[in-house]
Amino acid sequence: MKECNEMSPESLVVHAGVEKNEHLAVVPPIYQTSTFSFDSAEHGASLFAGEDKGFIYSRMGNPTVRGLEKCVAALEGGYDGLACGSGMAAIHTALSVLLKAGDHLVCSDAVYGPTCTLVETILSRFGIEYTMVDTSNTTAIEEAMRPNTKAVYIETPGNPTLVICDLKTVCRLAHDRGAQVIVDNTFMTPVLQQPFRWGVDVIVHSLTKFLNGHADVVGGMIVVKKEEQYPAFRKTLNQLGGVLPPFESFLVHRGIKTLALRMQRHCESAQKVAEFLEKHSAVEWVRYPGLKSHPQYEIAGRQMTGPGGMISFGLRGGLDAGRKMMNSVELCCLAVSLGGVETLIQHPPSMTHATMGAEARQRANITDGLVRLSVGIENVRDVIADLDQAMSH
Numbered sequence: 001m002k003e004c005n006e007m008s009p010e011s012l013v014v015h016a017g018v019e020k021n022e023h024l025a026v027v028p029p030i031y032q033t034s035t036f037s038f039d040s041a042e043h044g045a046s047l048f049a050g051e052d053k054g055f056i057y058s059r060m061g062n063p064t065v066r067g068l069e070k071c072v073a074a075l076e077g078g079y080d081g082l083a084c085g086s087g088m089a090a091i092h093t094a095l096s097v098l099l100k101a102g103d104h105l106v107c108s109d110a111v112y113g114p115t116c117t118l119v120e121t122i123l124s125r126f127g128i129e130y131t132m133v134d135t136s137n138t139t140a141i142e143e144a145m146r147p148n149t150k151a152v153y154i155e156t157p158g159n160p161t162l163v164i165c166d167l168k169t170v171c172r173l174a175h176d177r178g179a180q181v182i183v184d185n186t187f188m189t190p191v192l193q194q195p196f197r198w199g200v201d202v203i204v205h206s207l208t209k210f211l212n213g214h215a216d217v218v219g220g221m222i223v224v225k226k227e228e229q230y231p232a233f234r235k236t237l238n239q240l241g242g243v244l245p246p247f248e249s250f251l252v253h254r255g256i257k258t259l260a261l262r263m264q265r266h267c268e269s270a271q272k273v274a275e276f277l278e279k280h281s282a283v284e285w286v287r288y289p290g291l292k293s294h295p296q297y298e299i300a301g302r303q304m305t306g307p308g309g310m311i312s313f314g315l316r317g318g319l320d321a322g323r324k325m326m327n328s329v330e331l332c333c334l335a336v337s338l339g340g341v342e343t344l345i346q347h348p349p350s351m352t353h354a355t356m357g358a359e360a361r362q363r364a365n366i367t368d369g370l371v372r373l374s375v376g377i378e379n380v381r382d383v384i385a386d387l388d389q390a391m392s393h
């Protein structure tokens with residue numbers, strides 16, 4: 001078999017992390033076990049001492065889970081991966097490795113809601129300081145940096161405004177000041193964006209979204225770039241304990257086999273849907289990285305190999321129009337989450353971001369008519385027809 005580092009992404013998604021097994025099964029088995037036996041007292045001792053390679057206990061490692069970890073690490077071009085029980089477990093674990101009491105974190109203000117809450121209400125209780133900034137504005141990041149800034153946390157494109165951050169510039173800026181850069185690559189996946197190429201130090205993912213792609217698993221992944229980073233992450237995950245079980249790992253590894261095909265389809269369809277929305281009279285604005293009207297269209301073209309499957313748009317009719325549209329869709333599924341084969345639609349101001357309050361929403365540019373769409377792999381004509389009829393009610 002070809003070495004993974006020689007393969008293109010379309011081949012890597014099929015082959016990476018698939019190792020030869022006892023019976024030469026094409027698809028490696030699910031090791032549904034919590035623990036592994038030792039041949040002898042000496043063997044057990046050598047495994048614990050790290051002198052022998054092998055598995056001890058599934059919180060510390062499991063062959064099915066390792067296959068998935070190696071797969072995502074290969075796709076990102078990183079050293080190794082650490083599968084976590086959810087995207088949030090991955091983010092929590094990664095920040096726990098990089099930060100301690102008295103450190104300062106600079107964080108995108110357009111991040112996944114629970115990430116923001118983790119930083120503001122949980123990490124802050126452990127003495128970690130933070131500043132939320134618009135990370136598409138390099139000057140704002142520079143001004144937010146302090147002597148004790150140890151990490152810059154970025155989501156690009158950000159949620160739900162799809163604001164894009166210039167990773168190369170931010171990495172240079174952070175590294176000059178001794179801070180590491182973490183990127184949440186959930187929206188793009190390694191097929192459309194490879195953050196390590198731009199200097200990023202740690203990547204986190206929600207496997208729940210595009211990577212698994214079938215809306216049937218909750219999971220997360222950390223990928224580290226270099227060998228020397230790995231032991232601290234593995235030790236921390238072992239102690240925090242938020243690991244991914246073998247069956248979920250199997251499902252995600254299976255889902256990834258079609259990742260390149262799916263992302264291509266998501267991009268093609270979302271581009272058509274975005275162009276349709278931009279011309280629609282009920283729509284005030286459309287935010288999609290594949291449209292020239294996107295404020296960071298140039299950076300998107302440089303840093304991403306496709307604009308992705310996520311679209312945000314604003315309805316002229318505000319909250320009422322949003323609610324009406326949500327109640328009128330037929331093919332599109334009214335649900336949060338994203339990245340599955342089915343098109344999902346949601347209305348952040350009355351759903352995911354309702355508890356923020358009107359004022360905070362306004363500050364974060366989450367307007368009353370904002371609709372977020374995760375374009376699936378259905379025939380795009382059907383998706384467009386459904387959106388069209390739902391907006392004419």
Ligand SMILES: *Cc1c(COP(=O)(O)O)cnc(C)c1O
Nearest residue numbers: 086087088112184186206208219
């Ligand atoms: C969903 C999501 C997360 C959290 O992942 P879970 O698997 O739900 O814990 C983090 N970041 C982004 C961008 C997400 O979309």
